[in-house]
Amino acid sequence: MTDHANTMWGGRFAAGPDAIMEAINASIGFDRRLAQQDIAGSRAHAAMLAATGIITNSDADAIREGLLTVLSEIEGGDFPFSAALEDIHMNVEARLKEVVGPAAGRLHTARSRNDQVAVDFRLWVRDQCDAADSALAAVQKSLLGQAEAGADWVMPGFTHLQVAQPVTWGHHMLAYVEMLGRDRSRFADARRRMNVSPLGAAALAGTSFPIDRHMTAQALGFDGPMTNSLDAVSDRDFALEYLAAASICALHLSRLAEELVIWSSAQFRFVRMSDKWSTGSSIMPQKRNPDAAELIRAKIGRIFGANVALMTVMKGLPLTYSKDMQEDKEQVFDAADNLMLALAAMAGMVADMSANRDALRAAAATGFSTATDLADWLVRELGLPFRDAHHITGSLVAMAEKQGCDLPDLSLAQMQSVHDGIRADVFDVLGVDNSVASRTSFGGTAPVRVREAIALWQEHLG
Numbered sequence: 244m245t246d247h248a249n250t251m252w253g254g255r256f257a258a259g260p261d262a263i264m265e266a267i268n269a270s271i272g273f274d275r276r277l278a279q280q281d282i283a284g285s286r287a288h289a290a291m292l293a294a295t296g297i298i299t300n301s302d303a304d305a306i307r308e309g310l311l312t313v314l315s316e317i318e319g320g321d322f323p324f325s326a327a328l329e330d331i332h333m334n335v336e337a338r339l340k341e342v343v344g345p346a347a348g349r350l351h352t353a354r355s356r357n358d359q360v361a362v363d364f365r366l367w368v369r370d371q372c373d374a375a376d377s378a379l380a381a382v383q384k385s386l387l388g389q390a391e392a393g394a395d396w397v398m399p400g401f402t403h404l405q406v407a408q409p410v411t412w413g414h415h416m417l418a419y420v421e422m423l424g425r426d427r428s429r430f431a432d433a434r435r436r437m438n439v440s441p442l443g444a445a446a447l448a449g450t451s452f453p454i455d456r457h458m459t460a461q462a463l464g465f466d467g468p469m470t471n472s473l474d475a476v477s478d479r480d481f482a483l484e485y486l487a488a489a490s491i492c493a494l495h496l497s498r499l500a501e502e503l504v505i506w507s508s509a510q511f512r513f514v515r516m517s518d519k520w521s522t523g524s525s526i527m528p529q530k531r532n533p534d535a536a537e538l539i540r541a542k543i544g545r546i547f548g549a550n551v552a553l554m555t556v557m558k559g560l561p562l563t564y565s566k567d568m569q570e571d572k573e574q575v576f577d578a579a580d581n582l583m584l585a586l587a588a589m590a591g592m593v594a595d596m597s598a599n600r601d602a603l604r605a606a607a608a609t610g611f612s613t614a615t616d617l618a619d620w621l622v623r624e625l626g627l628p629f630r631d632a633h634h635i636t637g638s639l640v641a642m643a644e645k646q647g648c649d650l651p652d653l654s655l656a657q658m659q660s661v662h663d664g665i666r667a668d669v670f671d672v673l674g675v676d677n678s679v680a681s682r683t684s685f686g687g688t689a690p691v692r693v694r695e696a697i698a699l700w701q702e703h704l705g
Contacts, residue, residue, distance in 0.1 A: 297353060392598075441468075486549055487550060
């Protein structure tokens with residue numbers, strides 16, 4: 244019977260149910276990443292316990308100094324983590340007792356692992372919001388450098404991945420600067436909302452000890468304590484908001500990565516990725532693969548998955564704490580790691596890539612990209628209703644398509660055969676440079692607007 248059971252469990256769990264329970268219950272394998280936040284929270288808690296007279300100053304001082312010793316051991320790689328002690332909190336407390344003696348036992352007064360993990364995790368996610376903001380700013384600066392270099396370079400603008408109207412390279416780069424700016428605002432907004440302290444909520448109901456929750460909140464950089472103890476230990480909105488912001492940010496990175504993959508292909512030749520961010524083929528010497536962009540595009544799925552996974556964990560939990568919530572951290576840790584890696588790779592890749600100005604311009608002049616300019620000219624110069632102008636332009640496009648040329652290649656006589664009011668100055672609007680220069684509306688692609696936007700972003704980013 245024992246052999247049969249061991250076969251079912253596998254060799255790792257040959258010791259039986261105790262080994263399985265330890266493996267499923269322990270979180271030290273991943274929550275050790277919260278060591279710095281755990282010790283910061285404990286130091287703040289100890290100082291508050293002394294200030295309120297709950298423990299002596301001498302015990303608090305010993306605890307706080309001992310915690311620094313433990314932290315240095317962890318950061319130095321000398322700390323013996325134990326799965327038998329389940330989590331980072333118990334591992335730190337056990338080692339603290341070895342360092343300072345019985346005083347360590349007073350640290351957990353007026354506190355529970357429920358509010359302890361809540362404050363640790365909140366501090367860690369808050370740090371990740373700050374890290375994401377800095378990394379996003381670096382990507383924006385890389386994009387801004389590209390925009391400045393090609394503020395007036397003409398390229399095709401696309402809808403449905405079909406050539407639509409000419410735009411400028413700088414304008415296209417700035418579109419992503421804007422997207423990432425919204426991402427930064429989402430992380431900042433999430434950070435503001437999560438910046439309240441659950442410490443002092445204890446297990447779920449608060450505590451009878453005369454603690455000062457405002458003191459610990461202030462010491463940890465929070466705006467104040469959470470106002471409901473039940474909510475304080477059961478809330479993981481802060482992690483969900485981080486993952487939501489990370490998912491939208493990741494979506495933007497994936498869209499840019501997709502464009503870079505397309506643009507670097509032999510069919511487009513819009514950009515050339517540097518050797519740092521490309522690889523070759525093992526059998527095809529001509530290949531230059533945009534692997535970094537492809538990996539960014541792929542890693543986005545892990546971030547989306549973390550978002551869905553944590554929402555699924557939380558969706559059916561009654562108040563307050565359930566052990567299910569132990570599954571929150573690995574998802575967020577993995578998402579944060581992959582987001583930061585994707586942001587770093589994108590910043591470097593964009594900074595190092597080179598745009599092919601000639602290929603961009605050649606592509607901009609294809610696909611009847613100035614058809615809208617022709618229609619606008621008919622409205623503006625001849626006073627035609629736009630629907631009539633649209634029909635005339637469509638007829639001219641069909642004529643050019645039949646002859647295998649573009650609109651600027653048609654003769655004036657050919658154009659006048661469709662509408663006799665067309666004049667020679669119509670050709671002034673059919674060039675791609677004239678087209679982009681005319682789009683001077685606020686937020687438009689005209690180089691003058693692009694340079695204004697670049698200047699504003701440069702001032703904003705510093």
